[in-house]
Amino acid sequence: MAAISSPPGGHLAGGLLPKWAPYAVYAGSAALSAAVLAATGAFTIALTLVFAVIVACIGMYVWARAVEGPRRAFDRTITMMIAAAFALAMIPLISLLYEVISRGLPGLNWEFLTEDARGVINGGGAAHALVGTLVITGVAAIISVPIGIMAAIYLTEYGEGKLRKALTFFVDVMTGIPSIVAGLFAYALFELFLGPGIRLGVMGSVALSVLMIPIVIRSAEEVLKIVPNHLREAAYALGTPKWKTITKIVLPTAFAGLVTGVMLSVARIIGETAPLLVTTGVIDSINSDPFEGRMQNLAVYAYSEYRSPGIDKAASYDRAWAAALLLIAIVMILNVVARLVYRRYKTEIHR
């Protein structure tokens, strides 16, 4: 085991593979795998990729070991494996985006955004669903954000000992509640007071709040924890009462993070389908009053266009894809805005 033997050609300069080596190895092994599989008559793309990765890792190791030595060979092999795993993770995402965009874009026109489907036998738009989504989610946010942030303030600033631990545990449990359970909860709650068969926009909002509150608490708690303790102490040392320290020092310092957390939690719940199916129902005209009548939303719209298409099935499917694309676009916009807000308002904290 002469580990630190000088590589040939000098004390420092060792053998080094060219920069393009990994790509060449991947290309080579892909071609090799394809050829071998085609020859044996078992060619499929998936199988080729699997074999290509295996062959490439082995090939890279052998080649690099010969030129660069065992340490770098091992490093290169692991690097290639990680790259392959990353590519594997990206495949579903990219193919999903591609699919939704290519199928949804044709249906996403002005009519789709501005017209509802009232009295239309075949066609119409999704304006009622868009309005419903915004109203339901907006009301859900109005309910969840104050509760969530105040709960997070309790957990970080006031909570102590076992109660705090228990609450944190239950918040964690709540983040794992299946969304349909939240929907049934909201339905049962309103049914108790308003009778069976009730469908209201605000019921959907309540159901979504059940899902959103724990997310807001979690994100806000993390952000509030980052606010350094020395700032609180500085405020206390000025004779500032606790609640004022929280409202005037802690919250402003954490502002950007709080807003970002809220936006991301909205993005997380805006696409919920199951809880809304049982709470807000299905309708084909615009209703912007959450306290009166049924309310459509984009996810349920996409679902029902697919589930019960009109006479022209293809057109219904197009609308379902368009609704899906619209939903993804909204989520993406929320994410981008969250990032912009964070960048614009984040507080530099010196520790």
Added chain:
Amino acid sequence: MEEKKVSATVGSSEKKEGGTEHGSESLAQTAHASHLAHEAQMGSSGATTTAPSTGRAKTIEARDVNLFYGDFHAVENVSLTIKPNKVTALIGSSGCGKTTFLRSLNRMHELTPGARVEGSITLDGEDMYAGGVDPVRVRRLVGMVFQQPNPFPTMSIYDNVASGLNLNAGKIKKSQKDEVVERSLRGSNLWEEVKDRLDKPGLGLSGGQQQRLCIARAIAIEPEVLLMDEPCSALDPVATLAIEDLIGELKSRYTIVIVTHNMQQAARASDLTAFFNLEESGKPGRLVEVGETETIFTNPTEKATEDYVSGRFG
């Protein structure tokens, strides 16, 4: 409603009436005419005059103070008189309880979960740990400067200095606030450096300037005592010298207690020195010796003090 009663203490004369009223109902259900209960009146006279009187500095007297973190006994039986208009330095090796003791002097110690205080600490004869005393009020009278400069990151230089007023007083006239900010910044020798950029963030300043900003913030609310917890340990020698000069000037108006690891600093900047020590780790820290700084450094009574100040250990 604690903010109400504090609001008046900060020194707006407009608020005086409301504050006095709240002060007497909220502090110590025993409505004795103590200054802790009625300092609203004193505060209101302080902020409006440009040259505060020297009479505000107060004596702190600690008697048999024992400090705990949960079960851990951090400081044992400290009795110490801190004289007004003097700089008292607390020296000693790390972990001997200097900072803990300092934090007990404005009731910051109890902010640590599980922390306890036994014994009595009085501010001009009034027990700051008595039943009805509001810690928020004590901290208003006993200001503190921390080891790390910690200006509020969301605020400008101006707002940092005015934060004590903004956070604790009600509405104050802009002109009055301007006056307090300028006086405090002049008081901390920072005015000339920042007067043209008061609206810039406080974090944009250098470390030494930030620390002087924090001192300005602390003195803006006209405390009676100023506690400093190793205020120069994060600063370079030039900034340190600036702070030490400042301490020398401030003692004409305040009682100052400073914790320091720097022997030269204690020797240069303080009038009195208290040496803390702990016999071994895990044991509580104790006050070994206190006296005139010169005596402590040249002719201490205790062997441990001599060893420490001469650098033979610790």
